[in-house]
Amino acid sequence: MKGPLIDTLVRQGVSRRTFMKYCATLASMMALPPSAGLAMAEAMASARRPSVIWLPFQECTGCTESITRSHSPTLEGMIFDVISLDYQETLMAAAGFQAEEARHQAMKENAGKYLLIVDGSIPLGQDGVFSCTAGRTNLETLKEAAAGAAAIVAMGSCASFGGIPRANPNPTGAVSVSDIIKDKPIVNIPGCPPIPTVMTGVLAHYLTFGKLPELDGKGRPKAFYGETIHDRCYRRPFYDQGKFAKTFDDEGARQGWCLFELGCKGPVTYNACATVKWNGGTSWPVESGHGCLGCSEPDFWDAGGFYKALSMPADPLKIAAAAAVVGAAVGVGVSFANRAKKASAKSAHETTTLADLEK
Amino acid sequence: MNELQFLTWVRGPGLDIAVGIFLLGVLWRLFEIYSLGRKKDLSAPRSTSGASGLHTVFRRSIPPPGMLKRSPVSYIGGYIFHIGLFVVVFLFAPHILLIKNLTGLSWPGLPSQFIDLAAVVTMAAMVVVLVDRINKPVKRFLSTFEDWFTWAVTFLPVLTGWLAVQHLLLPYTLMLALHILSVQILLVVLPFTKLFHAFTLFGSRWYNGKVNGHKGVPV
Numbered sequence: 001m002k003g004p005l006i007d008t009l010v011r012q013g014v015s016r017r018t019f020m021k022y023c024a025t026l027a028s029m030m031a032l033p034p035s036a037g038l039a040m041a042e043a044m045a046s047a048r049r050p051s052v053i054w055l056p057f058q059e060c061t062g063c064t065e066s067i068t069r070s071h072s073p074t075l076e077g078m079i080f081d082v083i084s085l086d087y088q089e090t091l092m093a094a095a096g097f098q099a100e101e102a103r104h105q106a107m108k109e110n111a112g113k114y115l116l117i118v119d120g121s122i123p124l125g126q127d128g129v130f131s132c133t134a135g136r137t138n139l140e141t142l143k144e145a146a147a148g149a150a151a152i153v154a155m156g157s158c159a160s161f162g163g164i165p166r167a168n169p170n171p172t173g174a175v176s177v178s179d180i181i182k183d184k185p186i187v188n189i190p191g192c193p194p195i196p197t198v199m200t201g202v203l204a205h206y207l208t209f210g211k212l213p214e215l216d217g218k219g220r221p222k223a224f225y226g227e228t229i230h231d232r233c234y235r236r237p238f239y240d241q242g243k244f245a246k247t248f249d250d251e252g253a254r255q256g257w258c259l260f261e262l263g264c265k266g267p268v269t270y271n272a273c274a275t276v277k278w279n280g281g282t283s284w285p286v287e288s289g290h291g292c293l294g295c296s297e298p299d300f301w302d303a304g305g306f307y308k309a310l311s312m313p314a315d316p317l318k319i320a321a322a323a324a325v326v327g328a329a330v331g332v333g334v335s336f337a338n339r340a341k342k343a344s345a346k347s348a349h350e351t352t353t354l355a356d357l358e359k
Numbered sequence: 360m361n362e363l364q365f366l367t368w369v370r371g372p373g374l375d376i377a378v379g380i381f382l383l384g385v386l387w388r389l390f391e392i393y394s395l396g397r398k399k400d401l402s403a404p405r406s407t408s409g410a411s412g413l414h415t416v417f418r419r420s421i422p423p424p425g426m427l428k429r430s431p432v433s434y435i436g437g438y439i440f441h442i443g444l445f446v447v448v449f450l451f452a453p454h455i456l457l458i459k460n461l462t463g464l465s466w467p468g469l470p471s472q473f474i475d476l477a478a479v480v481t482m483a484a485m486v487v488v489l490v491d492r493i494n495k496p497v498k499r500f501l502s503t504f505e506d507w508f509t510w511a512v513t514f515l516p517v518l519t520g521w522l523a524v525q526h527l528l529l530p531y532t533l534m535l536a537l538h539i540l541s542v543q544i545l546l547v548v549l550p551f552t553k554l555f556h557a558f559t560l561f562g563s564r565w566y567n568g569k570v571n572g573h574k575g576v577p578v
Contacts, residue, residue: 218361228531240471242452261456268363268532297532299363304370310535311453312460314371319379327383331390338395 006045019045026204029197029276030213030223043208050207051110052117053103054088054155055145057138058131058165058174059120063156064090066193067200083203086114089133100134107148115206116149118142118177121158121165125173142180151185151212152177153202160188160219161298168302178219187212188219190271192295197276198224218298220270229266229292232274235259253289263307264291271296366536369543377543378461384550385558392559397570405575415568415578416561436488443481447474447517471524478521485514509554515541 024037086106094102123130128137154177157163165174178186202221205213213221238258245252269292273284294300304314422434452468459465492498519541523534571578
């Protein structure tokens with residue numbers, strides 16, 4: 001597939017109207033002004049397919065599953081199809097030396113211009129031997145690919161923050177992309193996996209404006225990670241009324257009450273699930289009856305358990321009982337000391353007589 | 360340490376340490392205070408109606424004649440913020456959930472909008488009481504560092520909790536963690552400051568009422 005993107009889309013039977021609608025929706029979703037939709041459409045329609053290299057490291061392929069499977073008949077899928085995805089181990093036909101060859105060629109031809117997508121964390125333990133491709137560690141591959149990249153997209157929570165591989169005790173010494181690469185623009189698109197629309201939205205923004213969207217303090221696009229799940233949740237009124245499901249199948253759960261007590265991490269999770277939803281707007285975790293795991297937040301994997309409410313202790317109290325015993329013992333000890341002091345004062349007391357005073 | 364790790368720490372090891380010190384301090388002081396003992400009063404008890412420990416426990420909750428007019432801020436402000444603290448601390452659903460998890464006890468909560476109002480009223484009353492303490496020369500003269508300090512450690516949990524719920528100033532995660540941390544500071548200092556009146560209040564009233572009741576004086 002060569003030539004501007006719009007030609008490709010036309011060949012695939014996508015009308016101009018559909019394409020414009022898509023761009024306008026994407027622009028509004030990212031809270032850009034209405035004119036941005038047009039700019040986005042123009043830029044994307046005329047865009048030469050940018051070279052994209054997708055490197056999978058310590059990952060479960062869930063991110064790839066998310067971006068490919070969930071919307072295969074939609075326009076988002078086509079947009080992604082028409083990006084020149086020069087290296088993606090799961091999706092590419094080539095294998096072995098051919099695959100490596102393709103990557104090296106793309107890196108050479110588009111040096112300084114290609115977009116690098118990374119999913120999975122990078123192991124640093126044992127010199128990185130936990131994850132190797134073509135005999136090279138992920139660390140080497142990342143450094144080499146990052147050197148010629150225009151920008152890096154850390155796709156998913158592993159690439160963004162270390163993810164599940166980083167969970168205590170982190171046996172592989174897993175770290176995120178931004179822990180290693182410091183001199184390139186990096187956008188984190190966390191989520192386990194991230195929402196397909198968020199992935200394509202960021203790519204569209206990059207194609208349109210030639211730069212990454214505005215990011216928050218954790219390197220996430222503000223447009224999608226600006227608000228908490230809790231604040232945009234349709235179950236929020238039940239939280240405010242104090243109506244909580246106590247188990248997954250009680251009357252409260254059937255009534256669609258708030259899942260806070262069942263461990264929902266919505267209040268501390270910044271993501272767009274509550275508004276964008278999943279599977280073409282069909283549903284999302286909380287709508288399907290399960291609390292938010294907080295998968296787009298760093299360290300969600302070690303945040304005290306998925307089924308413990310945020311206001312509950314993350315760990316059982318260990319020293320409390322011992323402290324109570326020690327406190328009681330100290331109190332008893334001090335009271336004995338006080339009594340001894342009183343008794344000694346009493347025995348040392350000398351009575352004063354009238355005769356003493358007249359001396 | 361990021362915000363979520365900070366929150367997990369205050370929900371985990373931080374809570375453990377704070378509750379530990381709190382229990383240690385409370386039991387220590389209760390044992391110490393109640394084992395002090397007093398000399399037996401050998402005089403014949405006089406009985407006057409209204410002079411007993413129980414009477415004093417209740418009577419001291421009501422301003423003595425004329426006092427409400429002389430220092431209305433202390434009484435009304437004091438009442439409002441104490442009741443407000445009770446409502447906010449014990450009737451907010453997430454707080455009840457924490458208590459249930461720690462002790463197994465639970466009771467119904469109030470709607471969060473009502474708690475929100477109670478928190479604002481509580482903070483307003485506390486600020487008024489503080490301003491009064493600063494403005495009145497006698498109160499200011501009698502105030503020590505402990506008075507300012509205990510006011511601050513009581514006020515901060517209400518403020519940070521309200522800011523967290525309202526999503527003001529800082530991201531919710533960080534504010535929630537600061538809220539829990541401020542409560543932990545309160546727990547740690549409570550047994551060792553005048554805030555311990557939360558435990559000794561009724562005991563000391565009973566004691567005073569009983570001692571004076573023996574002499575036939577309703578206090």
